[in-house]
Amino acid sequence: MIVEVIAVGTELLLGQIVNSNVAVIGRRLAEEGFDAHFQVTVGDNLARLTDTIRTAVLRSDAVILTGGIGPTQDDLTREAICEVAGRRMVRNEEYANVIRERIMAARGVMPENNLRQADHPEGAEQLPNANGMALGISLEHEGTWLFAVPGVPSEMRVMIEDQVLPRLRRAAGEPTVLVSRVLKTWGWGESQVAETLDDLFGSTNPSVAFLIDGMEVQVRITAKAENVDLVESLIAPVETEVRSRLGTTVFAQGEETIESILIELLSARAWRLGTAEGVTLGRVGARLAAAPGGAAVFQGALAIPAFLASGPLQLDSRPVSAEVAVAMADRAASLHGAEVAISVTDAHPYDHQGDPARTVYIGVHTPSGTRARSFRLLGEGERFRSFAITAALHTARQAITDEWREASTNSPWSWQW
Amino acid sequence: MIVEVIAVGTELLLGQIVNSNVAVIGRRLAEEGFDAHFQVTVGDNLARLTDTIRTAVLRSDAVILTGGIGPTQDDLTREAICEVAGRRMVRNEEYANVIRERIMAARGVMPENNLRQADHPEGAEQLPNANGMALGISLEHEGTWLFAVPGVPSEMRVMIEDQVLPRLRRAAGEPTVLVSRVLKTWGWGESQVAETLDDLFGSTNPSVAFLIDGMEVQVRITAKAENVDLVESLIAPVETEVRSRLGTTVFAQGEETIESILIELLSARAWRLGTAEGVTLGRVGARLAAAPGGAAVFQGALAIPAFLASGPLQLDSRPVSAEVAVAMADRAASLHGAEVAISVTDAHPYDHQGDPARTVYIGVHTPSGTRARSFRLLGEGERFRSFAITAALHTARQAITDEWREASTNSPWSWQW
Numbered sequence: 001m002i003v004e005v006i007a008v009g010t011e012l013l014l015g016q017i018v019n020s021n022v023a024v025i026g027r028r029l030a031e032e033g034f035d036a037h038f039q040v041t042v043g044d045n046l047a048r049l050t051d052t053i054r055t056a057v058l059r060s061d062a063v064i065l066t067g068g069i070g071p072t073q074d075d076l077t078r079e080a081i082c083e084v085a086g087r088r089m090v091r092n093e094e095y096a097n098v099i100r101e102r103i104m105a106a107r108g109v110m111p112e113n114n115l116r117q118a119d120h121p122e123g124a125e126q127l128p129n130a131n132g133m134a135l136g137i138s139l140e141h142e143g144t145w146l147f148a149v150p151g152v153p154s155e156m157r158v159m160i161e162d163q164v165l166p167r168l169r170r171a172a173g174e175p176t177v178l179v180s181r182v183l184k185t186w187g188w189g190e191s192q193v194a195e196t197l198d199d200l201f202g203s204t205n206p207s208v209a210f211l212i213d214g215m216e217v218q219v220r221i222t223a224k225a226e227n228v229d230l231v232e233s234l235i236a237p238v239e240t241e242v243r244s245r246l247g248t249t250v251f252a253q254g255e256e257t258i259e260s261i262l263i264e265l266l267s268a269r270a271w272r273l274g275t276a277e278g279v280t281l282g283r284v285g286a287r288l289a290a291a292p293g294g295a296a297v298f299q300g301a302l303a304i305p306a307f308l309a310s311g312p313l314q315l316d317s318r319p320v321s322a323e324v325a326v327a328m329a330d331r332a333a334s335l336h337g338a339e340v341a342i343s344v345t346d347a348h349p350y351d352h353q354g355d356p357a358r359t360v361y362i363g364v365h366t367p368s369g370t371r372a373r374s375f376r377l378l379g380e381g382e383r384f385r386s387f388a389i390t391a392a393l394h395t396a397r398q399a400i401t402d403e404w405r406e407a408s409t410n411s412p413w414s415w416q417w
Numbered sequence: 418m419i420v421e422v423i424a425v426g427t428e429l430l431l432g433q434i435v436n437s438n439v440a441v442i443g444r445r446l447a448e449e450g451f452d453a454h455f456q457v458t459v460g461d462n463l464a465r466l467t468d469t470i471r472t473a474v475l476r477s478d479a480v481i482l483t484g485g486i487g488p489t490q491d492d493l494t495r496e497a498i499c500e501v502a503g504r505r506m507v508r509n510e511e512y513a514n515v516i517r518e519r520i521m522a523a524r525g526v527m528p529e530n531n532l533r534q535a536d537h538p539e540g541a542e543q544l545p546n547a548n549g550m551a552l553g554i555s556l557e558h559e560g561t562w563l564f565a566v567p568g569v570p571s572e573m574r575v576m577i578e579d580q581v582l583p584r585l586r587r588a589a590g591e592p593t594v595l596v597s598r599v600l601k602t603w604g605w606g607e608s609q610v611a612e613t614l615d616d617l618f619g620s621t622n623p624s625v626a627f628l629i630d631g632m633e634v635q636v637r638i639t640a641k642a643e644n645v646d647l648v649e650s651l652i653a654p655v656e657t658e659v660r661s662r663l664g665t666t667v668f669a670q671g672e673e674t675i676e677s678i679l680i681e682l683l684s685a686r687a688w689r690l691g692t693a694e695g696v697t698l699g700r701v702g703a704r705l706a707a708a709p710g711g712a713a714v715f716q717g718a719l720a721i722p723a724f725l726a727s728g729p730l731q732l733d734s735r736p737v738s739a740e741v742a743v744a745m746a747d748r749a750a751s752l753h754g755a756e757v758a759i760s761v762t763d764a765h766p767y768d769h770q771g772d773p774a775r776t777v778y779i780g781v782h783t784p785s786g787t788r789a790r791s792f793r794l795l796g797e798g799e800r801f802r803s804f805a806i807t808a809a810l811h812t813a814r815q816a817i818t819d820e821w822r823e824a825s826t827n828s829p830w831s832w833q834w
Contacts, residue, residue, distance in 0.1 A: 284718050385707075
């Protein structure tokens with residue numbers, strides 16, 4: 001089934017905003033197995049928009065328009081669909097009243113333009129908007145499905161997921177309920193995860209896929225069926241199998257993050273956390289402090305410059321090592337008055353087959369002792385820094401849950417990133 | 418002159434990467450006054466790519482293709498242009514030798530595919546690539562200009578700027594050299610800058626425009642002429658006028674940033690800098706430390722959690738105030754052993770016409786004394802934080818250069834952001 005995406009808006013042509021909507025829609029369509037041949041961006045011009053839809057209708061099974069369904073005179077997607085489908089515009093009077101009431105309540109005045117958001121081509125289905133006022137449109141015209149969704153990303157995303165994709169699945173003769181379970185792993189490289197799950201990637205319902213998110217590898221199990229219970233019964237055995245193969249590398253699922261997990265572990269113990277950071281510049285602490293609930297456990301972060309020369313930790317300037325990381329973590333704990341302290345040293349170069357790689361030591365102080373280990377990480381600048389931040393957060397998690405394991409220099413996570 | 422942009426690459430359709438190239442090209446075309454009606458994205462498919470170019474040629478004065486000129490069999494832009502223009506493919510043997518030598522030197526093997534980057538439609542001009550191997554293409558066909566540039570952003574940008582835009586200007590009968598001078602300001606809000614320069618925005622050569630970059634307002638003066646000296650003579654008087662109206666709010670130009678300016682000020686005095694930060698979580702220090710040359714002046718950053726409770730600064734927990742900011746800055750200077758210290762308190766709510774606004778105090782310790790002032794900033798979360806970081810860096814700059822001025826509560830920069 002070929003689906004064409006049309007983005008509507010002169011601001012896109014002028015480059016005032018980057019067209020991330022088509023990437024989001026394109027990715028979701030690809031994930032669900034629909035084909036994409038063209039994406040077209042067109043300005044707020046009725047003749048050109050109408051032409052663009054006509055061309056798309058001729059060469060596609062479905063067309064998704066994003067943008068141009070707001071309240072202003074520039075919003076012409078509804079009009080263009082009427083032109084293409086030869087329908088007249090009608091107003092949903094019931095919804096017009098809803099708009100009137102909401103806008104009067106919020107602003108005290110009600111510009112008539114807003115009622116355009118209750119208009120739609122005669123015979124079209126109006127799609128609910130969970131995050132905004134403009135209703136979407138769904139309409140079959142000469143065997144091609146036409147959908148219009150908002151250009152505002154938050155409104156677009158929900159409408160694509162909850163309204164457009166189920167209709168596309170139905171049109172393609174597929175089950176309409178789709179659920180993805182995302183398992184988040186840390187500790188193995190991409191290739192080790194891929195090898196371990198190799199025989200599962202061929203399956204189709206559920207399908208198993210993985211993607212890299214910085215230093216973490218996510219495994220996504222996706223199933224389709226006629227209802228949620230059936231979907232769950234398809235996912236459950238595969239999830240059990242994936243979890244048993246990946247073991248403790250799975251640290252979270254769905255919306256959980258390393259920050260949320262770490263904050264939960266600390267909160268449950270009424271422990272607070274401080275940091276002393278070289279190469280990560282205080283951003284391990286900042287990541288934690290800025291996360292929901294982080295303020296309750298965050299006790300302070302100290303960023304100290306290259307090679308730990310003097311400063312509030314009163315450490316001599318010397319080459320980084322596990323001993324230095326342990327000393328930093330212990331002193332950070334007492335400096336901040338925290339039960340748990342993370343230390344990140346500076347990095348020193350490590351020759352990895354000609355690629356720039358550096359070694360960084362990460363230490364964790366907890367009430368049961370202080371340990372440190374090294375990471376050999378590829379990359380430079382911000383990329384290297386973000387890997388070291390992630391490694392530090394995960395190292396603290398493992399120290400608290402006692403899942404600590406020593407790095408062997410051949411361990412993939414010691415150099416793969 | 419109507420210019421159509423075609424992005425080539427299946428990875429764009431699949432949403433694997435966001436199509437920022439068309440936004441970059443769209444913005445530059447708009448800045449130079451060219452019209453854009455359509456942008457089309459098409460996959461690596463010869464028939465569909467050829468069709469897309471044919472359609473574009475019919476409705477545009479120039480067509481810019483980005484992507485599809487690399488070495489692999491998927492790279493079909495050259496072939497498609499040959500189809501559309503009815504030209505045969507020829508190889509630039511001289512450049513093929515350059516490719517051979519470079520790749521043999523780098524890798525020791527030379528896959529024949531790489532030579533495709535020396536191919537081009539007969540009679541087309543090949544455009545140099547400052548950052549990569551693939552040459553661009555420029556070709557006039559039945560009154561329409563066809564350009565092909567790489568999809569790699571760094572290669573694309575330079576080729577658009579140095580090769581494509583001068584040719585488009587010439588085709589449009591305009592002077593071919595264009596220079597922009599960017600002046601960076603801080604301290605006034607967008608509307609105050611706009612009002613102050615209001616009568617200048619109407620001029621066309623040079624043109625004057627402004628844009629918001631977080632808390633800073635940039636003013637861009639752009640002129641076109643036949644050579645650089647002429648362009649400079651057009652820009653100079655306008656720049657003088659703009660600078661005289663904006664006074665000390667202009668703190669940098671071109672590639673200079675608040676970090677580079679501050680690092681220069683500190684280095685010139687052999688001063689080092691430390692911070693103590695509430696709401697900004699250590700990121701004032703991190704911004705400075707991560708900037709080029711920052712390591713030489715950065716002495717440490719301390720992030721301390723909400724409302725300054727205890728910690729290494731040994732401050733009581735109490736409501737934020739100018740006095741607290743002064744105490745924080747003084748103690749940060751001695752904690753870090755730094756000549757200059759910046760402090761940022763936590764923020765407390767401030768009622769601003771129903772919008773979420775908060776007050777934050779920023780203090781600066783220098784060898785000549787310590788001062789603090791308040792900022793009332795709009796926004797929440799990351800947005801609020803980034804404004805506070807910028808305000809802190811600028812406040813330190815003004816303290817060092819003695820351009821300090823007290824905030825009046827009506828000063829636009831005290832609440833506009």
